[in-house]
Amino acid sequence: MLPTKIAIRNVSPWDGVSPQRTDRPHTILIEKGRIQALVPMSEEGSLASDARVFHLDESGPGASTVLPGLIDAHVHITLDPSVFSPDQQLALTREKVWAGMQQRALAMVQAGITTARDLGAGEWMELALRDRIAAGELPGPRLLCVGQPVTTPAGHCHFWGGEARGADAVRSVIERQVGHGVDWIKVMATGGVFTKGTDVKKPQYDEAELRQIVGIASDHDRFVAAHCHGIAGIENAFAAGIRTVEHCSFAGGDGFGSDFDADFVPNMVRDDVWVSPTVNAGWGRRVEKDGKPTPFWERMTTCLRAMREHGVQFVASTDAGIPGVQHHQLPEALAVFAKYAELSPVDALRTATSEAAAALGIADETGALRPGLAADLVVVEGDPTKDLAALLRPKLVLARGRVVYEADWDRASR
Numbered sequence: 001m002l003p004t005k006i007a008i009r010n011v012s013p014w015d016g017v018s019p020q021r022t023d024r025p026h027t028i029l030i031e032k033g034r035i036q037a038l039v040p041m042s043e044e045g046s047l048a049s050d051a052r053v054f055h056l057d058e059s060g061p062g063a064s065t066v067l068p069g070l071i072d073a074h075v076h077i078t079l080d081p082s083v084f085s086p087d088q089q090l091a092l093t094r095e096k097v098w099a100g101m102q103q104r105a106l107a108m109v110q111a112g113i114t115t116a117r118d119l120g121a122g123e124w125m126e127l128a129l130r131d132r133i134a135a136g137e138l139p140g141p142r143l144l145c146v147g148q149p150v151t152t153p154a155g156h157c158h159f160w161g162g163e164a165r166g167a168d169a170v171r172s173v174i175e176r177q178v179g180h181g182v183d184w185i186k187v188m189a190t191g192g193v194f195t196k197g198t199d200v201k202k203p204q205y206d207e208a209e210l211r212q213i214v215g216i217a218s219d220h221d222r223f224v225a226a227h228c229h230g231i232a233g234i235e236n237a238f239a240a241g242i243r244t245v246e247h248c249s250f251a252g253g254d255g256f257g258s259d260f261d262a263d264f265v266p267n268m269v270r271d272d273v274w275v276s277p278t279v280n281a282g283w284g285r286r287v288e289k290d291g292k293p294t295p296f297w298e299r300m301t302t303c304l305r306a307m308r309e310h311g312v313q314f315v316a317s318t319d320a321g322i323p324g325v326q327h328h329q330l331p332e333a334l335a336v337f338a339k340y341a342e343l344s345p346v347d348a349l350r351t352a353t354s355e356a357a358a359a360l361g362i363a364d365e366t367g368a369l370r371p372g373l374a375a376d377l378v379v380v381e382g383d384p385t386k387d388l389a390a391l392l393r394p395k396l397v398l399a400r401g402r403v404v405y406e407a408d409w410d411r412a413s414r
């Protein structure tokens with residue numbers, strides 16, 4: 001049963017938007033899964049006698065921060081990151097996949113990730129998980145799902161079943177996803193790293209074809225996310241009305257970032273398009289080698305800094321599920337992203353809260369601390385608006401008003 005009333009006392013709020021947190025101790029009141037009020041603790045009045053109260057008091061007033069639950073804009077919840085090839089993934093039994101999905105959903109939400117957008121799989125199992133979580137039957141983040149990505153015959157992730165070339169074929173793939181109840185549409189605009197026989201540098205669809213996909217998706221009230229590595233695919237995506245440009249890695253002959261075109265960056269500054277750069281925690285180990293900056297670091301920090309300097313909109317994303325990228329590591333990845341793009345901690349946090357919610361079209365539901373929004377929130381020790389490492393010290397996580405993680409802070413303080 002969902003406790004109808006919860007009060008969290010003695011926390012300093014960061015609302016998901018403001019330039020800094022409010023250092024005064026506050027009380028946040030939650031009722032029926034929604035944020036009811038956020039008031040200075042001195043003005044809270046008498047709390048409802050039936051409210052479950054969390055008093056964050058062990059480290060002095062204002063030592064804990066409450067912030068909106070985090071959003072990872074690019075994951076694959078069906079994929080086991082310890083399995084290193086698509087063939088092996090596809091060979092897993094449905095039972096095994098389902099069990100793994102539940103574990104990953106739990107780990108994500110306990111790490112403070114209360115929303116995630118799943119950007120592709122083959123059998124709509126992630127939609128079933130989405131619905132079980134939404135019904136309160138399983139713990140996990142709110143999921144937005146795309147189902148099978150639209151891709152060319154034998155194109156990137158063709159094994160998921162979304163192959164289509166030509167308007168009729170594309171329409172039928174999109175309508176099949178809509179029939180299964182997807183929230184978004186995904187298209188593979190270039191080749192990908194993990195599909196043999198595809199080329200990350202080459203576009204799979206031209207601008208007119210992408211525009212057609214956006215049009216069909218829009219007829220069904222769905223936004224489109226486009227997987228894009230090479231510059232030609234990135235340019236097509238920006239021209240065609242894609243809402244989120246995934247990866248955006250400017251991959252060329254020498255890998256990610258090697259075809260970066262600084263002259264194109266001003267064209268990427270749009271108020272209705274977001275770049276979702278899928279920077280995972282592992283990028284933190286690719287900054288230097290033998291005490292020297294790596295070519296990977298130099299290329300990717302150049303791209304990401306140029307985008308940030310021009311004001312390109314970002315959403316935080318990890319591509320969790322691909323080999324070695326675990327689903328609950330957005331808190332670590334956010335600090336790595338901030339380093340590559342030279343984002344302030346607050347700007348990095350916005351890409352995983354209010355900005356992400358705006359990009360995903362769910363800003364009236366989550367992404368900020370505001371009365372009326374879902375009670376998706378994380379309490380952490382310290383101030384993440386000054387140091388993102390505080391995200392690694394969660395004390396309490398609520399997802400849609402449900403307590404999904406509670407550190408042993410109360411006992412530890414005695």
Ligand SMILES: [Zn+2]
Nearest residue numbers: 074076119319
């Ligand atoms: Zn992906």
